[in-house]
Amino acid sequence: MSAPETIPGTPDTPLYDRVCVIGLGLIGSSLLRCLMADRGLAGEVVACDRSDAVCARVAELAIADRVENDATLAVAGADLVVLCTPVGAYADVAALIGPHLAPGSTLSDVGSVKQAVVRDVSPHVPDGVHFVPGHPLAGTEHSGPDAGFKELFRGRWLILTPPPGTDAAAVDRLGRLWAACGSQIEVMDASHHDQVLAITSHLPHLIAYTIVGTATDLEETTKSEVIRFSASGFRDFTRIAASDPVMWRDIFLNNREAVLEMIQRFTEDLTALQRAIRWGEGDKLFDLFTRTRAIRRSIIDAKQA
Ligand SMILES: NC(=O)C1=CN([C@@H]2O[C@H](COP(=O)(O)OP(=O)(O)OC[C@H]3O[C@@H](n4cnc5c(N)ncnc54)[C@H](O)[C@@H]3O)[C@@H](O)[C@H]2O)C=CC1
Ligand SMILES: O=C(O)C(=O)Cc1ccc(O)cc1
Known part of the structure:
Protein backbone atom coordinates (compact mmCIF):
# COMPACT_ATOMS: atom_id res chain seq x y z
CA MET A 1 0.00 0.00 0.00
CA ASP A 189 1.72 -11.06 6.83
CA ALA A 190 2.95 -11.47 10.37
CA SER A 191 5.23 -14.44 9.73
CA HIS A 192 7.00 -12.68 6.84
CA HIS A 193 7.43 -9.61 9.07
CA ASP A 194 9.05 -11.70 11.78
CA GLN A 195 11.48 -13.37 9.33
CA VAL A 196 12.55 -10.04 7.83
CA LEU A 197 12.92 -8.29 11.20
CA ALA A 198 14.87 -11.23 12.66
CA ILE A 199 17.75 -10.53 10.26
CA THR A 200 17.44 -6.76 9.85
CA SER A 201 16.84 -5.77 13.47
CA HIS A 202 16.79 -8.58 16.02
CA LEU A 203 20.05 -10.34 15.08
CA PRO A 204 21.98 -7.03 14.85
CA HIS A 205 20.80 -6.14 18.36
CA LEU A 206 21.81 -9.60 19.62
CA ILE A 207 25.26 -9.20 18.08
CA ALA A 208 25.64 -5.77 19.71
CA TYR A 209 24.61 -7.15 23.11
CA THR A 210 27.11 -10.00 22.63
CA ILE A 211 30.08 -7.86 21.59
CA VAL A 212 29.60 -5.37 24.39
CA GLY A 213 29.07 -8.27 26.82
CA THR A 214 32.31 -9.90 25.61
CA ALA A 215 34.21 -6.63 26.12
CA THR A 216 32.68 -6.29 29.58
CA ASP A 217 33.97 -9.74 30.51
CA LEU A 218 37.57 -8.92 29.58
CA GLU A 219 40.03 -8.44 32.41
CA GLU A 220 39.91 -5.02 34.10
CA THR A 221 42.91 -3.37 32.42
CA THR A 222 41.79 -4.35 28.90
CA LYS A 223 38.23 -3.30 29.69
CA SER A 224 39.24 0.19 30.67
CA GLU A 225 41.31 0.48 27.47
CA VAL A 226 38.27 -0.65 25.45
CA ILE A 227 36.22 2.16 26.94
CA ARG A 228 39.00 4.72 26.58
CA PHE A 229 39.94 3.95 23.00
CA SER A 230 36.62 2.72 21.66
CA ALA A 231 36.53 3.63 17.98
CA SER A 232 33.41 4.21 15.99
CA GLY A 233 32.71 0.52 15.24
CA PHE A 234 32.54 -0.46 18.90
CA ARG A 235 30.81 2.79 19.85
CA ASP A 236 27.99 2.01 17.40
CA PHE A 237 27.53 -1.35 19.07
CA THR A 238 27.41 0.25 22.53
CA ARG A 239 24.62 2.57 21.38
CA ILE A 240 22.49 -0.35 20.25
CA ALA A 241 23.43 -2.40 23.33
CA ALA A 242 22.10 0.45 25.50
CA SER A 243 18.54 -0.33 24.30
CA ASP A 244 15.85 -1.18 26.83
CA PRO A 245 16.46 -4.62 28.44
CA VAL A 246 12.76 -5.42 29.05
CA MET A 247 11.76 -4.59 25.49
CA TRP A 248 14.57 -6.66 23.96
CA ARG A 249 14.10 -9.61 26.30
CA ASP A 250 10.47 -9.69 25.16
CA ILE A 251 11.42 -9.43 21.47
CA PHE A 252 13.82 -12.40 21.60
CA LEU A 253 11.42 -14.56 23.60
CA ASN A 254 8.59 -13.73 21.21
CA ASN A 255 10.40 -14.18 17.88
CA ARG A 256 12.19 -17.31 19.00
CA GLU A 257 11.93 -19.47 15.83
CA ALA A 258 12.99 -16.81 13.31
CA VAL A 259 15.81 -15.50 15.53
CA LEU A 260 17.16 -19.00 16.22
CA GLU A 261 17.18 -19.72 12.48
CA MET A 262 19.11 -16.51 11.78
CA ILE A 263 21.59 -17.23 14.60
CA GLN A 264 22.22 -20.66 13.03
CA ARG A 265 22.92 -19.18 9.61
CA PHE A 266 25.03 -16.40 11.10
CA THR A 267 27.07 -18.88 13.14
CA GLU A 268 27.80 -20.95 10.03
CA ASP A 269 28.91 -17.86 8.10
CA LEU A 270 31.06 -16.71 11.04
CA THR A 271 32.71 -20.13 11.18
CA ALA A 272 33.48 -19.89 7.45
CA LEU A 273 35.15 -16.52 8.05
CA GLN A 274 37.05 -17.97 11.00
CA ARG A 275 38.44 -20.68 8.68
CA ALA A 276 39.33 -18.14 6.01
CA ILE A 277 41.31 -16.12 8.55
CA ARG A 278 42.97 -19.21 10.01
CA TRP A 279 44.10 -20.52 6.61
CA GLY A 280 45.01 -17.14 5.19
CA GLU A 281 42.32 -17.25 2.49
CA GLY A 282 42.48 -13.56 1.66
CA ASP A 283 40.41 -13.93 -1.52
CA LYS A 284 37.43 -15.20 0.46
CA LEU A 285 37.60 -12.27 2.86
CA PHE A 286 38.05 -9.80 0.02
CA ASP A 287 35.11 -11.24 -1.96
CA LEU A 288 32.74 -11.05 1.01
CA PHE A 289 33.81 -7.54 2.00
CA THR A 290 33.34 -6.41 -1.61
CA ARG A 291 29.80 -7.82 -1.71
CA THR A 292 28.86 -6.26 1.65
CA ARG A 293 30.18 -2.88 0.56
CA ALA A 294 27.89 -3.07 -2.50
CA ILE A 295 24.90 -3.78 -0.23
CA ARG A 296 25.66 -0.70 1.87
CA ARG A 297 25.91 1.42 -1.29
CA SER A 298 22.61 0.10 -2.65
CA ILE A 299 20.87 0.97 0.65
CA ILE A 300 22.22 4.52 0.52
CA ASP A 301 21.27 4.85 -3.18
CA ALA A 302 17.73 3.58 -2.48
CA LYS A 303 17.36 6.15 0.31
CA GLN A 304 18.50 8.98 -1.93
CA ALA A 305 16.28 7.92 -4.87
N1 LIG B 1 12.21 1.50 21.26
C1 LIG B 1 12.21 1.37 19.96
O1 LIG B 1 13.16 1.76 19.29
C2 LIG B 1 11.03 0.71 19.30
C3 LIG B 1 10.08 0.01 20.03
N2 LIG B 1 9.03 -0.59 19.40
C4 LIG B 1 8.03 -1.31 20.20
O2 LIG B 1 7.31 -0.32 20.91
C5 LIG B 1 6.89 -0.82 22.17
C6 LIG B 1 7.26 0.19 23.24
O3 LIG B 1 8.64 0.43 23.21
P1 LIG B 1 9.24 1.75 23.88
O4 LIG B 1 8.34 2.90 23.65
O5 LIG B 1 10.65 1.81 23.45
O6 LIG B 1 9.17 1.35 25.42
P2 LIG B 1 9.42 2.25 26.74
O7 LIG B 1 10.15 1.37 27.68
O8 LIG B 1 10.00 3.57 26.39
O9 LIG B 1 7.92 2.47 27.28
C7 LIG B 1 7.06 1.42 27.61
C8 LIG B 1 5.99 1.97 28.54
O10 LIG B 1 5.01 0.94 28.74
C9 LIG B 1 4.58 1.02 30.07
N3 LIG B 1 3.98 -0.27 30.45
C10 LIG B 1 4.61 -1.45 30.65
N4 LIG B 1 3.71 -2.40 30.97
C11 LIG B 1 2.49 -1.80 30.97
C12 LIG B 1 1.17 -2.26 31.23
N5 LIG B 1 0.94 -3.54 31.56
N6 LIG B 1 0.15 -1.37 31.13
C13 LIG B 1 0.38 -0.06 30.82
N7 LIG B 1 1.62 0.43 30.58
C14 LIG B 1 2.66 -0.44 30.64
C15 LIG B 1 5.82 1.36 30.87
O11 LIG B 1 5.49 1.93 32.13
C16 LIG B 1 6.50 2.36 29.93
O12 LIG B 1 6.12 3.69 30.23
C17 LIG B 1 7.53 -2.19 22.32
O13 LIG B 1 6.55 -3.18 22.10
C18 LIG B 1 8.59 -2.24 21.25
O14 LIG B 1 8.78 -3.54 20.74
C19 LIG B 1 8.82 -0.48 18.05
C20 LIG B 1 9.71 0.22 17.29
C21 LIG B 1 10.91 0.83 17.84
O1 LIG C 1 17.91 2.39 17.54
C1 LIG C 1 17.98 1.62 16.56
O2 LIG C 1 19.00 1.51 15.87
C2 LIG C 1 16.82 0.76 16.23
O3 LIG C 1 16.97 -0.19 15.50
C3 LIG C 1 15.50 1.13 16.83
C4 LIG C 1 14.44 0.11 16.66
C5 LIG C 1 14.26 -0.84 17.64
C6 LIG C 1 13.24 -1.76 17.52
C7 LIG C 1 12.41 -1.75 16.43
O4 LIG C 1 11.43 -2.66 16.33
C8 LIG C 1 12.57 -0.80 15.44
C9 LIG C 1 13.58 0.14 15.57
Whole structure:
Protein backbone atom coordinates (compact mmCIF):
# COMPACT_ATOMS: atom_id res chain seq x y z
CA MET A 1 0.00 0.00 0.00
CA SER A 2 1.43 3.40 -0.89
CA ALA A 3 0.91 6.53 1.17
CA PRO A 4 -2.65 7.76 0.54
CA GLU A 5 -3.05 11.14 -1.10
CA THR A 6 -6.25 12.10 0.67
CA ILE A 7 -6.15 14.56 3.55
CA PRO A 8 -6.47 12.42 6.70
CA GLY A 9 -9.03 14.57 8.47
CA THR A 10 -9.72 18.03 9.80
CA PRO A 11 -10.22 19.32 13.34
CA ASP A 12 -13.97 19.37 12.57
CA THR A 13 -14.06 15.85 11.16
CA PRO A 14 -10.98 14.10 12.51
CA LEU A 15 -9.85 10.70 11.25
CA TYR A 16 -10.69 9.19 14.67
CA ASP A 17 -12.92 10.72 17.33
CA ARG A 18 -10.90 9.41 20.25
CA VAL A 19 -7.49 7.71 20.17
CA CYS A 20 -6.14 5.95 23.24
CA VAL A 21 -2.41 5.18 23.51
CA ILE A 22 -1.40 2.62 26.16
CA GLY A 23 2.28 2.63 27.19
CA LEU A 24 3.79 6.11 27.15
CA GLY A 25 7.48 5.49 26.50
CA LEU A 26 9.58 6.38 23.48
CA ILE A 27 7.08 5.14 20.88
CA GLY A 28 3.81 5.88 22.69
CA SER A 29 4.85 9.42 23.58
CA SER A 30 6.12 10.06 20.03
CA LEU A 31 2.73 8.96 18.69
CA LEU A 32 1.01 11.24 21.22
CA ARG A 33 3.13 14.16 20.04
CA CYS A 34 2.10 13.47 16.41
CA LEU A 35 -1.58 13.27 17.38
CA MET A 36 -1.46 16.49 19.38
CA ALA A 37 0.37 18.30 16.57
CA ASP A 38 -2.26 17.44 13.92
CA ARG A 39 -5.77 17.89 15.24
CA GLY A 40 -7.14 16.32 12.07
CA LEU A 41 -6.10 12.91 13.37
CA ALA A 42 -7.89 12.55 16.72
CA GLY A 43 -10.72 14.54 18.27
CA GLU A 44 -9.51 13.54 21.72
CA VAL A 45 -6.15 12.03 22.67
CA VAL A 46 -6.18 9.78 25.75
CA ALA A 47 -2.92 8.50 27.26
CA CYS A 48 -2.55 5.56 29.63
CA ASP A 49 0.36 3.96 31.47
CA ARG A 50 0.51 1.64 34.45
CA SER A 51 3.20 3.81 36.03
CA ASP A 52 1.92 6.79 38.06
CA ALA A 53 5.23 8.57 37.51
CA VAL A 54 4.98 8.19 33.73
CA CYS A 55 1.33 9.39 33.76
CA ALA A 56 2.34 12.43 35.81
CA ARG A 57 5.19 13.23 33.43
CA VAL A 58 2.94 12.95 30.35
CA ALA A 59 0.43 15.30 31.99
CA GLU A 60 3.27 17.72 32.73
CA LEU A 61 4.50 17.53 29.12
CA ALA A 62 0.91 18.22 27.99
CA ILE A 63 1.15 15.67 25.16
CA ALA A 64 -2.39 14.27 25.67
CA ASP A 65 -5.84 15.72 26.26
CA ARG A 66 -6.43 13.28 29.12
CA VAL A 67 -4.18 10.91 31.09
CA GLU A 68 -5.62 7.78 32.70
CA ASN A 69 -3.91 5.27 34.96
CA ASP A 70 -6.75 2.75 34.58
CA ALA A 71 -6.67 1.10 31.13
CA THR A 72 -10.34 0.06 31.26
CA LEU A 73 -11.38 3.72 31.68
CA ALA A 74 -8.82 4.89 29.13
CA VAL A 75 -10.15 2.73 26.27
CA ALA A 76 -13.84 3.47 26.93
CA GLY A 77 -15.37 5.18 23.89
CA ALA A 78 -12.10 5.19 21.92
CA ASP A 79 -12.41 4.35 18.21
CA LEU A 80 -8.66 3.61 18.03
CA VAL A 81 -6.55 2.00 20.77
CA VAL A 82 -2.80 1.55 20.21
CA LEU A 83 -0.78 -0.72 22.48
CA CYS A 84 2.73 0.71 23.00
CA THR A 85 3.96 -1.36 25.96
CA PRO A 86 6.72 -4.00 25.72
CA VAL A 87 5.21 -7.00 23.88
CA GLY A 88 5.50 -9.24 26.96
CA ALA A 89 2.72 -7.17 28.58
CA TYR A 90 0.29 -7.46 25.65
CA ALA A 91 -1.63 -10.57 26.79
CA ASP A 92 -2.41 -9.03 30.20
CA VAL A 93 -3.29 -5.62 28.78
CA ALA A 94 -5.50 -7.16 26.06
CA ALA A 95 -7.31 -9.35 28.62
CA LEU A 96 -7.92 -6.26 30.76
CA ILE A 97 -9.19 -3.93 28.02
CA GLY A 98 -10.90 -6.48 25.71
CA PRO A 99 -14.34 -6.29 27.38
CA HIS A 100 -14.20 -2.46 27.36
CA LEU A 101 -13.35 -1.92 23.66
CA ALA A 102 -16.06 -0.07 21.74
CA PRO A 103 -17.91 -1.97 18.97
CA GLY A 104 -16.55 -0.94 15.55
CA SER A 105 -13.30 0.38 17.06
CA THR A 106 -9.80 -0.58 15.93
CA LEU A 107 -7.17 -2.12 18.17
CA SER A 108 -3.57 -1.78 17.01
CA ASP A 109 -0.04 -1.86 18.40
CA VAL A 110 3.57 -0.93 17.63
CA GLY A 111 5.34 -4.10 18.79
CA SER A 112 8.59 -5.22 17.16
CA VAL A 113 7.31 -8.79 16.66
CA LYS A 114 4.01 -9.65 15.06
CA GLN A 115 3.10 -13.39 15.18
CA ALA A 116 3.28 -13.50 18.98
CA VAL A 117 1.22 -10.32 19.15
CA VAL A 118 -1.53 -11.93 17.08
CA ARG A 119 -1.28 -15.04 19.29
CA ASP A 120 -1.49 -13.06 22.55
CA VAL A 121 -4.00 -10.37 21.62
CA SER A 122 -6.49 -11.99 19.20
CA PRO A 123 -8.21 -14.18 21.83
CA HIS A 124 -9.20 -11.01 23.73
CA VAL A 125 -10.53 -9.01 20.77
CA PRO A 126 -14.34 -9.00 20.85
CA ASP A 127 -16.39 -9.57 17.69
CA GLY A 128 -16.91 -6.28 15.89
CA VAL A 129 -13.53 -4.82 16.92
CA HIS A 130 -10.94 -4.61 14.12
CA PHE A 131 -7.48 -5.85 15.08
CA VAL A 132 -4.77 -4.30 12.88
CA PRO A 133 -1.25 -4.93 14.26
CA GLY A 134 1.46 -2.45 13.27
CA HIS A 135 5.20 -1.84 13.64
CA PRO A 136 7.00 1.45 13.03
CA LEU A 137 10.57 0.74 11.86
CA ALA A 138 11.71 3.75 13.80
CA GLY A 139 13.26 4.07 17.20
CA THR A 140 16.30 4.87 19.29
CA GLU A 141 18.12 3.31 22.22
CA HIS A 142 16.28 5.66 24.61
CA SER A 143 13.13 4.95 26.62
CA GLY A 144 10.41 6.80 28.48
CA PRO A 145 8.13 9.76 27.72
CA ASP A 146 10.95 12.32 27.59
CA ALA A 147 12.72 10.34 24.87
CA GLY A 148 9.86 10.71 22.37
CA PHE A 149 9.70 13.29 19.58
CA LYS A 150 7.12 13.94 16.89
CA GLU A 151 9.53 13.55 13.95
CA LEU A 152 10.44 9.98 14.93
CA PHE A 153 8.27 8.30 12.27
CA ARG A 154 9.07 10.74 9.47
CA GLY A 155 10.43 8.97 6.38
CA ARG A 156 10.37 5.59 8.14
CA TRP A 157 8.47 2.42 7.26
CA LEU A 158 5.33 1.44 9.11
CA ILE A 159 4.42 -2.20 8.60
CA LEU A 160 0.81 -3.33 9.09
CA THR A 161 0.11 -7.07 9.49
CA PRO A 162 -3.69 -7.44 9.46
CA PRO A 163 -4.78 -11.07 9.93
CA PRO A 164 -6.60 -12.54 6.89
CA GLY A 165 -10.16 -11.23 6.62
CA THR A 166 -9.51 -7.94 8.43
CA ASP A 167 -11.81 -5.10 7.34
CA ALA A 168 -9.96 -3.26 4.54
CA ALA A 169 -11.43 0.12 5.51
CA ALA A 170 -10.02 -0.22 9.05
CA VAL A 171 -6.57 -1.02 7.63
CA ASP A 172 -6.73 1.92 5.23
CA ARG A 173 -7.82 4.34 7.94
CA LEU A 174 -4.98 3.31 10.24
CA GLY A 175 -2.54 3.59 7.34
CA ARG A 176 -3.73 7.15 6.77
CA LEU A 177 -3.00 8.02 10.40
CA TRP A 178 0.56 6.72 10.18
CA ALA A 179 1.08 8.34 6.78
CA ALA A 180 0.12 11.64 8.41
CA CYS A 181 2.85 10.97 11.00
CA GLY A 182 5.29 10.83 8.08
CA SER A 183 5.55 7.04 7.65
CA GLN A 184 5.58 4.98 4.49
CA ILE A 185 3.08 2.12 4.78
CA GLU A 186 3.68 -1.51 3.85
CA VAL A 187 1.25 -4.38 4.46
CA MET A 188 2.56 -7.93 4.90
CA ASP A 189 1.72 -11.06 6.83
CA ALA A 190 2.95 -11.47 10.37
CA SER A 191 5.23 -14.44 9.73
CA HIS A 192 7.00 -12.68 6.84
CA HIS A 193 7.43 -9.61 9.07
CA ASP A 194 9.05 -11.70 11.78
CA GLN A 195 11.48 -13.37 9.33
CA VAL A 196 12.55 -10.04 7.83
CA LEU A 197 12.92 -8.29 11.20
CA ALA A 198 14.87 -11.23 12.66
CA ILE A 199 17.75 -10.53 10.26
CA THR A 200 17.44 -6.76 9.85
CA SER A 201 16.84 -5.77 13.47
CA HIS A 202 16.79 -8.58 16.02
CA LEU A 203 20.05 -10.34 15.08
CA PRO A 204 21.98 -7.03 14.85
CA HIS A 205 20.80 -6.14 18.36
CA LEU A 206 21.81 -9.60 19.62
CA ILE A 207 25.26 -9.20 18.08
CA ALA A 208 25.64 -5.77 19.71
CA TYR A 209 24.61 -7.15 23.11
CA THR A 210 27.11 -10.00 22.63
CA ILE A 211 30.08 -7.86 21.59
CA VAL A 212 29.60 -5.37 24.39
CA GLY A 213 29.07 -8.27 26.82
CA THR A 214 32.31 -9.90 25.61
CA ALA A 215 34.21 -6.63 26.12
CA THR A 216 32.68 -6.29 29.58
CA ASP A 217 33.97 -9.74 30.51
CA LEU A 218 37.57 -8.92 29.58
CA GLU A 219 40.03 -8.44 32.41
CA GLU A 220 39.91 -5.02 34.10
CA THR A 221 42.91 -3.37 32.42
CA THR A 222 41.79 -4.35 28.90
CA LYS A 223 38.23 -3.30 29.69
CA SER A 224 39.24 0.19 30.67
CA GLU A 225 41.31 0.48 27.47
CA VAL A 226 38.27 -0.65 25.45
CA ILE A 227 36.22 2.16 26.94
CA ARG A 228 39.00 4.72 26.58
CA PHE A 229 39.94 3.95 23.00
CA SER A 230 36.62 2.72 21.66
CA ALA A 231 36.53 3.63 17.98
CA SER A 232 33.41 4.21 15.99
CA GLY A 233 32.71 0.52 15.24
CA PHE A 234 32.54 -0.46 18.90
CA ARG A 235 30.81 2.79 19.85
CA ASP A 236 27.99 2.01 17.40
CA PHE A 237 27.53 -1.35 19.07
CA THR A 238 27.41 0.25 22.53
CA ARG A 239 24.62 2.57 21.38
CA ILE A 240 22.49 -0.35 20.25
CA ALA A 241 23.43 -2.40 23.33
CA ALA A 242 22.10 0.45 25.50
CA SER A 243 18.54 -0.33 24.30
CA ASP A 244 15.85 -1.18 26.83
CA PRO A 245 16.46 -4.62 28.44
CA VAL A 246 12.76 -5.42 29.05
CA MET A 247 11.76 -4.59 25.49
CA TRP A 248 14.57 -6.66 23.96
CA ARG A 249 14.10 -9.61 26.30
CA ASP A 250 10.47 -9.69 25.16
CA ILE A 251 11.42 -9.43 21.47
CA PHE A 252 13.82 -12.40 21.60
CA LEU A 253 11.42 -14.56 23.60
CA ASN A 254 8.59 -13.73 21.21
CA ASN A 255 10.40 -14.18 17.88
CA ARG A 256 12.19 -17.31 19.00
CA GLU A 257 11.93 -19.47 15.83
CA ALA A 258 12.99 -16.81 13.31
CA VAL A 259 15.81 -15.50 15.53
CA LEU A 260 17.16 -19.00 16.22
CA GLU A 261 17.18 -19.72 12.48
CA MET A 262 19.11 -16.51 11.78
CA ILE A 263 21.59 -17.23 14.60
CA GLN A 264 22.22 -20.66 13.03
CA ARG A 265 22.92 -19.18 9.61
CA PHE A 266 25.03 -16.40 11.10
CA THR A 267 27.07 -18.88 13.14
CA GLU A 268 27.80 -20.95 10.03
CA ASP A 269 28.91 -17.86 8.10
CA LEU A 270 31.06 -16.71 11.04
CA THR A 271 32.71 -20.13 11.18
CA ALA A 272 33.48 -19.89 7.45
CA LEU A 273 35.15 -16.52 8.05
CA GLN A 274 37.05 -17.97 11.00
CA ARG A 275 38.44 -20.68 8.68
CA ALA A 276 39.33 -18.14 6.01
CA ILE A 277 41.31 -16.12 8.55
CA ARG A 278 42.97 -19.21 10.01
CA TRP A 279 44.10 -20.52 6.61
CA GLY A 280 45.01 -17.14 5.19
CA GLU A 281 42.32 -17.25 2.49
CA GLY A 282 42.48 -13.56 1.66
CA ASP A 283 40.41 -13.93 -1.52
CA LYS A 284 37.43 -15.20 0.46
CA LEU A 285 37.60 -12.27 2.86
CA PHE A 286 38.05 -9.80 0.02
CA ASP A 287 35.11 -11.24 -1.96
CA LEU A 288 32.74 -11.05 1.01
CA PHE A 289 33.81 -7.54 2.00
CA THR A 290 33.34 -6.41 -1.61
CA ARG A 291 29.80 -7.82 -1.71
CA THR A 292 28.86 -6.26 1.65
CA ARG A 293 30.18 -2.88 0.56
CA ALA A 294 27.89 -3.07 -2.50
CA ILE A 295 24.90 -3.78 -0.23
CA ARG A 296 25.66 -0.70 1.87
CA ARG A 297 25.91 1.42 -1.29
CA SER A 298 22.61 0.10 -2.65
CA ILE A 299 20.87 0.97 0.65
CA ILE A 300 22.22 4.52 0.52
CA ASP A 301 21.27 4.85 -3.18
CA ALA A 302 17.73 3.58 -2.48
CA LYS A 303 17.36 6.15 0.31
CA GLN A 304 18.50 8.98 -1.93
CA ALA A 305 16.28 7.92 -4.87
N1 LIG B 1 12.21 1.50 21.26
C1 LIG B 1 12.21 1.37 19.96
O1 LIG B 1 13.16 1.76 19.29
C2 LIG B 1 11.03 0.71 19.30
C3 LIG B 1 10.08 0.01 20.03
N2 LIG B 1 9.03 -0.59 19.40
C4 LIG B 1 8.03 -1.31 20.20
O2 LIG B 1 7.31 -0.32 20.91
C5 LIG B 1 6.89 -0.82 22.17
C6 LIG B 1 7.26 0.19 23.24
O3 LIG B 1 8.64 0.43 23.21
P1 LIG B 1 9.24 1.75 23.88
O4 LIG B 1 8.34 2.90 23.65
O5 LIG B 1 10.65 1.81 23.45
O6 LIG B 1 9.17 1.35 25.42
P2 LIG B 1 9.42 2.25 26.74
O7 LIG B 1 10.15 1.37 27.68
O8 LIG B 1 10.00 3.57 26.39
O9 LIG B 1 7.92 2.47 27.28
C7 LIG B 1 7.06 1.42 27.61
C8 LIG B 1 5.99 1.97 28.54
O10 LIG B 1 5.01 0.94 28.74
C9 LIG B 1 4.58 1.02 30.07
N3 LIG B 1 3.98 -0.27 30.45
C10 LIG B 1 4.61 -1.45 30.65
N4 LIG B 1 3.71 -2.40 30.97
C11 LIG B 1 2.49 -1.80 30.97
C12 LIG B 1 1.17 -2.26 31.23
N5 LIG B 1 0.94 -3.54 31.56
N6 LIG B 1 0.15 -1.37 31.13
C13 LIG B 1 0.38 -0.06 30.82
N7 LIG B 1 1.62 0.43 30.58
C14 LIG B 1 2.66 -0.44 30.64
C15 LIG B 1 5.82 1.36 30.87
O11 LIG B 1 5.49 1.93 32.13
C16 LIG B 1 6.50 2.36 29.93
O12 LIG B 1 6.12 3.69 30.23
C17 LIG B 1 7.53 -2.19 22.32
O13 LIG B 1 6.55 -3.18 22.10
C18 LIG B 1 8.59 -2.24 21.25
O14 LIG B 1 8.78 -3.54 20.74
C19 LIG B 1 8.82 -0.48 18.05
C20 LIG B 1 9.71 0.22 17.29
C21 LIG B 1 10.91 0.83 17.84
O1 LIG C 1 17.91 2.39 17.54
C1 LIG C 1 17.98 1.62 16.56
O2 LIG C 1 19.00 1.51 15.87
C2 LIG C 1 16.82 0.76 16.23
O3 LIG C 1 16.97 -0.19 15.50
C3 LIG C 1 15.50 1.13 16.83
C4 LIG C 1 14.44 0.11 16.66
C5 LIG C 1 14.26 -0.84 17.64
C6 LIG C 1 13.24 -1.76 17.52
C7 LIG C 1 12.41 -1.75 16.43
O4 LIG C 1 11.43 -2.66 16.33
C8 LIG C 1 12.57 -0.80 15.44
C9 LIG C 1 13.58 0.14 15.57
